[in-house]
Amino acid sequence: MKRGTMPTMKDVAREAGVALGTVSKVFNDIPVGESYRQRVLDAAQSLGYQVNSYARGLKAGRTGTAALILPNAYDPYFAALADNVCQALARRGYRMLLTVTGSDPDAEQQCIRMVEQNKVDGVIGLTYNPALEISPDVPFVSIDRYFGPAVPCVASDNFGGGQLAVEKLTELGCKRLAFFRIGTDVPGEPDKRLGGFQTTCQQRGIEHTTLVLNDRDGYEPFRTFLREHIQDGRPEYDGIFCNTDRLAFYVLAMLEDLGLRVPEDVQVVGFDGVRQFGNDVYYCSTIVQPVAQIAETSVDILLREDRSDLPSLICLPVAYTPGGTTRDGEHGQ
Amino acid sequence: MKRGTMPTMKDVAREAGVALGTVSKVFNDIPVGESYRQRVLDAAQSLGYQVNSYARGLKAGRTGTAALILPNAYDPYFAALADNVCQALARRGYRMLLTVTGSDPDAEQQCIRMVEQNKVDGVIGLTYNPALEISPDVPFVSIDRYFGPAVPCVASDNFGGGQLAVEKLTELGCKRLAFFRIGTDVPGEPDKRLGGFQTTCQQRGIEHTTLVLNDRDGYEPFRTFLREHIQDGRPEYDGIFCNTDRLAFYVLAMLEDLGLRVPEDVQVVGFDGVRQFGNDVYYCSTIVQPVAQIAETSVDILLREDRSDLPSLICLPVAYTPGGTTRDGEHGQ
DNA sequence: AACGATTCGTGAAACGTTTCACGACCCTGT
DNA sequence: ACAGGGTCGTGAAACGTTTCACGAATCGTT
Numbered sequence: 001m002k003r004g005t006m007p008t009m010k011d012v013a014r015e016a017g018v019a020l021g022t023v024s025k026v027f028n029d030i031p032v033g034e035s036y037r038q039r040v041l042d043a044a045q046s047l048g049y050q051v052n053s054y055a056r057g058l059k060a061g062r063t064g065t066a067a068l069i070l071p072n073a074y075d076p077y078f079a080a081l082a083d084n085v086c087q088a089l090a091r092r093g094y095r096m097l098l099t100v101t102g103s104d105p106d107a108e109q110q111c112i113r114m115v116e117q118n119k120v121d122g123v124i125g126l127t128y129n130p131a132l133e134i135s136p137d138v139p140f141v142s143i144d145r146y147f148g149p150a151v152p153c154v155a156s157d158n159f160g161g162g163q164l165a166v167e168k169l170t171e172l173g174c175k176r177l178a179f180f181r182i183g184t185d186v187p188g189e190p191d192k193r194l195g196g197f198q199t200t201c202q203q204r205g206i207e208h209t210t211l212v213l214n215d216r217d218g219y220e221p222f223r224t225f226l227r228e229h230i231q232d233g234r235p236e237y238d239g240i241f242c243n244t245d246r247l248a249f250y251v252l253a254m255l256e257d258l259g260l261r262v263p264e265d266v267q268v269v270g271f272d273g274v275r276q277f278g279n280d281v282y283y284c285s286t287i288v289q290p291v292a293q294i295a296e297t298s299v300d301i302l303l304r305e306d307r308s309d310l311p312s313l314i315c316l317p318v319a320y321t322p323g324g325t326t327r328d329g330e331h332g333q
Numbered sequence: 334m335k336r337g338t339m340p341t342m343k344d345v346a347r348e349a350g351v352a353l354g355t356v357s358k359v360f361n362d363i364p365v366g367e368s369y370r371q372r373v374l375d376a377a378q379s380l381g382y383q384v385n386s387y388a389r390g391l392k393a394g395r396t397g398t399a400a401l402i403l404p405n406a407y408d409p410y411f412a413a414l415a416d417n418v419c420q421a422l423a424r425r426g427y428r429m430l431l432t433v434t435g436s437d438p439d440a441e442q443q444c445i446r447m448v449e450q451n452k453v454d455g456v457i458g459l460t461y462n463p464a465l466e467i468s469p470d471v472p473f474v475s476i477d478r479y480f481g482p483a484v485p486c487v488a489s490d491n492f493g494g495g496q497l498a499v500e501k502l503t504e505l506g507c508k509r510l511a512f513f514r515i516g517t518d519v520p521g522e523p524d525k526r527l528g529g530f531q532t533t534c535q536q537r538g539i540e541h542t543t544l545v546l547n548d549r550d551g552y553e554p555f556r557t558f559l560r561e562h563i564q565d566g567r568p569e570y571d572g573i574f575c576n577t578d579r580l581a582f583y584v585l586a587m588l589e590d591l592g593l594r595v596p597e598d599v600q601v602v603g604f605d606g607v608r609q610f611g612n613d614v615y616y617c618s619t620i621v622q623p624v625a626q627i628a629e630t631s632v633d634i635l636l637r638e639d640r641s642d643l644p645s646l647i648c649l650p651v652a653y654t655p656g657g658t659t660r661d662g663e664h665g666q
Numbered sequence: 667a668a669c670g671a672t673t674c675g676t677g678a679a680a681c682g683t684t685t686c687a688c689g690a691c692c693c694t695g696t
Numbered sequence: 697a698c699a700g701g702g703t704c705g706t707g708a709a710a711c712g713t714t715t716c717a718c719g720a721a722t723c724g725t726t
Contacts, residue, residue, distance in 0.1 A: 005470070008712055019676040024714060033674070050450040054390035055712035059681050063387065065430070065451070072416055079412035083405055086433045095451060097398070098431040100419045117383040118398075118428060137338070341682055352706040357684060366704070388682035392711050 084295030162196020174239030495529020507572030
């Protein structure tokens with residue numbers, strides 16, 4: 001970056017014949033006489049002046065940048081989040097610093113530090129690290145993970161999602177339901193999907209079971225479960241609610257391997273709302289998380305002026321969407 | 334962000350009993366006597382000092398941040414790019430500013446401006462905007478789009494990819510090949526996929542045709558083409574090379590609708606290497622772009638010290654990967 | 667017509683770094 | 697023992713903004 005070549009506020013002030021402070025005011029939307037404002041704008045235009053946001057950041061403390069911390073950026077749900085948060089921030093004139101941590105606790109903590117050190121105006125984080133230290137110096141909004149009343153958390157209505165899944169599977173005629181889940185056991189909001197499932201099943205007297213695995217168990221126990229629960233060529237559990245779409249895909253594959261037909265023999269519902277390439281077609285029936293709303297709300301809370309009375313948990317409504325790929329009726333739901 | 338609460342270099346200097354400049358040197362890896370260095374480090378540790386990168390950015394001109402500009406972040410290829418670029422930058426101690434433009438030319442130009450104004454150290458851009466003005470003040474690396482000899486471009490070997498697709502389809506026994514493409518006609522590197530396809534077909538005397546559509550045409554012409562090229566229940570073109578995986582998915586769906594079997598009746602190869610959730614399973618047979626290498630190389634060139642003799646175009650090797658979903662053998666290839 | 671209140675542009679100080687000319691100190695060679 | 701050269705820590709100046717106390721100008725009131 002060539003230096004000395006960029007015009008500064010001082011140059012603009014000289015060109016416009018006004019004081020330095022006046023120029024500053026113009027670029028900070030502080031009321032200034034219209035004729036002055038115009039002169040400054042013209043001068044800035046002709047000089048090609050642009051505010052140096054590092055000088056601004058240094059002096060004013062606000063930098064116009066917020067950070068988003070994600071485990072990774074390739075998972076479709078996270079990618080959608082990154083996209084929407086970026087747009088929501090841009091709409092408010094903010095830039096987005098994206099950091100992927102690989103879910104490594106050290107890396108995450110390091111990222112938070114980097115971010116503090118970088119003096120971003122705020123941090124939105126989706127992290128499963130239970131021991132994460134969040135500096136009280138930087139506004140923080142957590143997604144999908146409740147850190148306690150002091151840290152605002154935005155999440156889907158995971159409990160309601162579990163409930164919805166049960167309702168839909170029931171509507172589709174399923175009699176016996178199974179809940180599948182794999183993943184690190186962390187105190188995140190997504191845990192509540194199980195709660196919603198169980199509670200609703202119990203309330204309605206629906207036969208059900210759950211199979212919750214750790215990451216290290218791998219997916220095979222699901223296959224074993226499915227294989228061992230076939231009677232007379234038909235599955236004992238005719239409705240399967242998977243904790244994520246990803247798991248749902250595996251389950252669909254396993255069912256096919258086992259010769260079970262979807263949806264004739266068994267119905268499958270996932271969670272997340274992973275779409276094909278951003279259009280409105282979903283790979284499988286799923287509880288869709290309102291990603292755009294999550295992003296918008298998080299940004300909204302993050303940038304709120306009055307930080308004295310922030311909500312501690314915001315649950316956004318999910319929706320059931322039948323799967324329909326372009327391969328019409330493939331999953332049949 | 335509370336102010337006045339953060340310790341500064343001056344505080345560290347006082348605490349350590351050294352001069353301001355010495356502290357600065359320690360944090361810039363400029364040689365300093367070991368005893369001094371240790372004293373500074375200890376003092377910084379005990380005060381919880383962190384370099385204020387906005388002050389650094391202001392004074393030194395380097396900010397430790399690079400920007401990545403993408404049309405969006407949800408497309409799997411772009412998402413993978415964002416992920417890998419972020420990691421590559423992090424490995425070098427840089428942060429990544431991500432901006433999504435929605436491919437709107439104005440937005441893109443606006444982003445470039447914002448980014449200049451933000452004084453990032455460099456910009457990596459994937460943009461199809463032919464009229465984009467790139468400021469010579471900021472180091473720029475283009476991905477997938479050749480702007481001329483003055484702007485370094487990193488891309489997959491798209492021509493080679495086209496060639497590879499023809500070779501693989503031929504190996505699989507295909508006799509007549511079709512190339513499908515949809516998307517804005519821009520002078521990007523991906524154009525060369527067509528060139529590689531055609532050239533190779535001609536060289537080897539393989540019967541072939543191409544069907545290139547504009548975005549506004551939609552996908553239906555492909556369906557029409559496929560329907561009109563069936564004879565005796567078998568497709569006249571038994572090998573289809575699609576410009577992107579996305580298109581390949583549509584084509585697979587259309588083939589199924591038309592009652593044509595993959596791979597018995599017709600083989601399909603896509604381009605990009607879209608994976609399921611970051612593991613090594615691909616949805617369909619495809620020419621895989623080396624995303625990690627593209628990211629690494631782009632960052633490498635962007636941050637190169639000596640900017641006097643930069644390459645103008647770097648093509649990275651692609652690989653053919655048979656599709657295999659977890660739904661074993663679904664696409665059969 | 668004169669005075670107080672209000673509005674609004676002014677310019678210097680400060681933000682926390684990096685950089686660089688300077689000088690203190692030490693080592694070597696005669 | 698002294699001069700010359702080299703090493704290395706020092707501290708002031710500068711980076712481009714924002715902020716704020718100040719004073720000039722304007723307006724309304726008595």
